[in-house]
Amino acid sequence: MKNLSASVKGLIFSLLAMGFAFAIYFLFLAKPNYYLVDNPTPETYYFKINNGGENILSAGQYLKVDLNKGKNKIQVFDQNKKMIYDSAFTVEKVRGLINITKKDYYINNQYYGYGLNKDSLMATKPGIEIDKKQYLGDVKKTNKLYIEDFYYNLDEEYDRVIKNVAKVESRTKIFRKQDFINYYNNYYNFK
Numbered sequence: 001m002k003n004l005s006a007s008v009k010g011l012i013f014s015l016l017a018m019g020f021a022f023a024i025y026f027l028f029l030a031k032p033n034y035y036l037v038d039n040p041t042p043e044t045y046y047f048k049i050n051n052g053g054e055n056i057l058s059a060g061q062y063l064k065v066d067l068n069k070g071k072n073k074i075q076v077f078d079q080n081k082k083m084i085y086d087s088a089f090t091v092e093k094v095r096g097l098i099n100i101t102k103k104d105y106y107i108n109n110q111y112y113g114y115g116l117n118k119d120s121l122m123a124t125k126p127g128i129e130i131d132k133k134q135y136l137g138d139v140k141k142t143n144k145l146y147i148e149d150f151y152y153n154l155d156e157e158y159d160r161v162i163k164n165v166a167k168v169e170s171r172t173k174i175f176r177k178q179d180f181i182n183y184y185n186n187y188y189n190f191k
Helices: 006-029 118-123 177-187
Strands: 035-038 045-049 055-057 062-065 070-077 083-091 096-099 105-112 128-130 133-135 139-142 169-176
Touching (some): 035 055, 055 062, 105 177, 128 139, 133 177
Antiparallel strands (some): 105 139
């Protein structure tokens, strides 16, 4: 190391620093991309994706699955292995949710920013009615077979740290119905 010039030592140091930064990113900050199949009901379902092996999804469970970009096919069976439906869907993004029960899911848009008054910002949005109760905010309901217009999946939490304090940003997360109601009641303080 003593025989190396200052520029070579600087290059080695910068390469080590860059390697350390990438290691930190991939170990702690990188967001994995994956697809889930969800069953929010008390029943058990069986399913096959793209004529692959049979999978079982018990009450309240979700399962990570591999999907191809483009057209995919799913067959869903009840607990007696009687086919409920055979359908196709198109995958365009790097994360998504297959709603095999076609139940209601809620996609909430949460805002971030320094000095942000989230309550007043949320009050300007149209909101949504769930079970005859109004919920304010930027939220929409969906019950499509395949859903991919969100950033955080069912098993992920919103970021707790503001990453860019210079402007207002937002992130979307998908929730089961009761999970959204619980999140809303715990997070927002509308009185």
